[in-house]
Amino acid sequence: MRYFFSFLIKNHFFFLFLLLEIFSFSFIIKHNRYQGSKIINGTNQVTGSFFTGANNVSDYFKLSAINRELSEEIAKLKTTSINQINIADSIVIQPDTNYRFISAKVINNSTNRRSNYLMLNKGSNHGIEADMGVVSNKGIVGIVIGVSENYCTLMSVIHKNAKISAKIKKNLQLINLIWNENSYKNGTLTDIPTHINLKKGDTIITSGFSLIFPEGIMIGTFENYKTDKGESLNSAVLNFSTDFNNLNYVYVIQNINKKEQIKLTKDSQHE
Numbered sequence: 001m002r003y004f005f006s007f008l009i010k011n012h013f014f015f016l017f018l019l020l021e022i023f024s025f026s027f028i029i030k031h032n033r034y035q036g037s038k039i040i041n042g043t044n045q046v047t048g049s050f051f052t053g054a055n056n057v058s059d060y061f062k063l064s065a066i067n068r069e070l071s072e073e074i075a076k077l078k079t080t081s082i083n084q085i086n087i088a089d090s091i092v093i094q095p096d097t098n099y100r101f102i103s104a105k106v107i108n109n110s111t112n113r114r115s116n117y118l119m120l121n122k123g124s125n126h127g128i129e130a131d132m133g134v135v136s137n138k139g140i141v142g143i144v145i146g147v148s149e150n151y152c153t154l155m156s157v158i159h160k161n162a163k164i165s166a167k168i169k170k171n172l173q174l175i176n177l178i179w180n181e182n183s184y185k186n187g188t189l190t191d192i193p194t195h196i197n198l199k200k201g202d203t204i205i206t207s208g209f210s211l212i213f214p215e216g217i218m219i220g221t222f223e224n225y226k227t228d229k230g231e232s233l234n235s236a237v238l239n240f241s242t243d244f245n246n247l248n249y250v251y252v253i254q255n256i257n258k259k260e261q262i263k264l265t266k267d268s269q270h271e
Contacts (some may be wrong), residue, residue: 111184139220169205
């Protein structure tokens with residue numbers, strides 16, 4: 001405290017000057033409208049710029065939470081839309097809800113191997129189980145193969161063992177999708193009947209004939225044929241709609257009636 005008083009005494013002229021300046025400015029602002037408005041406007045400009053910058057910094061750090069909330073909302077919308085059956089683009093039938101979408105964030109991903117995997121920040125505590133399909137906003141991503149309490153791993157669609165039941169959207173012809181192991185951008189369509197004529201850009205979707213992916217999920221578009229002459233079935237190059245090298249938030253598909261469907265399938269096989 002003694003040093004503090006000593007400091008004040010030593011610099012008393014400076015503090016007196018500062019006090020008088022504050023008093024003078026307050027007197028000007030109070031009794032001179034024009035000068036007061038100029039000073040206030042100048043002060044607002046400085047403080048406004050400061051708070052704008054501070055708000056921008058705050059908004060930046062809020063982006064992660066905002067993205068998470070948006071992904072949760074998208075998951076709810078997907079759950080609603082996937083359970084609607086459109087007939088003739090005019091009638092919408094709302095059947096019992098079979099699928100629920102669980103939002104998750106990709107925390108690890110590979111695209112440059114023959115066997116590519118992803119890891120998500122959701123697990124059994126969030127309702128995720130093995131053999132659930134995973135999609136992005138643009139198309140299919142992979143299948144859950146391992147689950148812990150708070151995390152899960154996926155076999156990516158760009159995996160040497162991945163095989164997806166698909167169909168051609170324009171004629172509903174069943175085909176299959178595998179990965180060509182060359183690029184994360186392209187897959188291989190197999191088992192295409194020779195009488196089917198595909199054109200560049202034709203849409204390929206999930207068939208719905210598995211318990212993993214619902215019908216109608218986007219897979220990609222036809223690029224060109226690649227079959228050698230003499231083959232009984234054609235194969236073709238597919239351009240994936242999903243950018244596997246740029247995945248952030250994805251959606252795990254929970255088939256609510258899956259256990260019942262599996263039981264019924266097993267019972268019919270034993271007959």
